[in-house]
Amino acid sequence: MSTAIESVVDSTAAAVRARALGKRYRAKWALRDCTFELPAGRVAALVGANGAGKTTLMSVLAGLLDADEGSAGAAGRVAFVSQEKPVYRNFSAADMLRLGARLNVVWDEARARRWLARFEIPLDRSCGKLSGGQQAQVAFALAIGSRPDVLMLDEPLANLDPLARREVTAELLGEVDETGMTVLLSTHVVAELSGVADYLLLLAHGRLLAGGDLDELLGRHVSYTGPRSDVPPALGQVVEARHTDRQSTFLVELPEGQPRPVVAGPWVERAPTLEDYVLAQLEATRKGVRA
Numbered sequence: 001m002s003t004a005i006e007s008v009v010d011s012t013a014a015a016v017r018a019r020a021l022g023k024r025y026r027a028k029w030a031l032r033d034c035t036f037e038l039p040a041g042r043v044a045a046l047v048g049a050n051g052a053g054k055t056t057l058m059s060v061l062a063g064l065l066d067a068d069e070g071s072a073g074a075a076g077r078v079a080f081v082s083q084e085k086p087v088y089r090n091f092s093a094a095d096m097l098r099l100g101a102r103l104n105v106v107w108d109e110a111r112a113r114r115w116l117a118r119f120e121i122p123l124d125r126s127c128g129k130l131s132g133g134q135q136a137q138v139a140f141a142l143a144i145g146s147r148p149d150v151l152m153l154d155e156p157l158a159n160l161d162p163l164a165r166r167e168v169t170a171e172l173l174g175e176v177d178e179t180g181m182t183v184l185l186s187t188h189v190v191a192e193l194s195g196v197a198d199y200l201l202l203l204a205h206g207r208l209l210a211g212g213d214l215d216e217l218l219g220r221h222v223s224y225t226g227p228r229s230d231v232p233p234a235l236g237q238v239v240e241a242r243h244t245d246r247q248s249t250f251l252v253e254l255p256e257g258q259p260r261p262v263v264a265g266p267w268v269e270r271a272p273t274l275e276d277y278v279l280a281q282l283e284a285t286r287k288g289v290r291a
């Protein structure tokens, strides 16, 4: 089947696009029938269990892997920071910046240096002598310096301490505001993306389980807690049901196009967080409730 990584510089607002995208390693499909459009200027969280296909998807979108089915494209310049945090051990951060300046058609030295200064990364120490988190910051600075239209980060928070995670996500949002770039980042640290990501791509077993605007997605779901019951107090698809002896909690996807149900006490309803939603979907997938 023919495959194309195309440049999607056209009048539509999609920054990243995949159509029926599939990738297999030998006989095993790691990604299948993946179709989505990520609008420009969004910060999208790519989440899924270990082995769900996140790295494979990003690698195909970045053009590092050829797809076996379908097509994918990204608008403009793409920067991809892989999980391995690619820096040369014998190069200092300053050397890496010089390399960035040579390798990239567009290069914003001030922006890259600002990132390193923000995280207090020494410019003259060889990268091999930096911590894993500091090496990650050098890789981020290089990516930011290349002024990408689409920035893809595979597990950017993995090596960072909790404070650095918060600072990196805040800085990324600042970059998005300033430059209008689109960010796609994979992560297992879903809770820390609250208020950062505004778009979600949820992968399970290589397929896209859910995708779309986060507010819209979460707005269609309600979490109900009340007395022990086999059924929720409102109609809808039960994504997750949890019970203790006395209490039940349901995460329910409300039917489309119908007024929001009014639920009487003792049931208490609340809006699910991104973490509630993702964990419930992953749990349902693991139990085989969903695909």
Ligand SMILES: Nc1ncnc2c1ncn2[C@@H]1O[C@H](COP(=O)(O)OP(=O)(O)OP(=O)(O)O)[C@@H](O)[C@H]1O
Residues within 6 Å of the ligand: 025, 029, 030, 048, 049, 050, 051, 052, 053, 054, 055, 056, 057
């Ligand atoms: N080079 C490879 N050769 C063979 N199989 C691979 C290769 N890379 C990944 N896979 C398989 O493809 C599937 C998807 O892997 P991928 O690394 O994309 O998942 P992931 O969601 O990024 O996982 P994690 O969260 O653990 O990083 C897995 O079943 C994995 O074992």
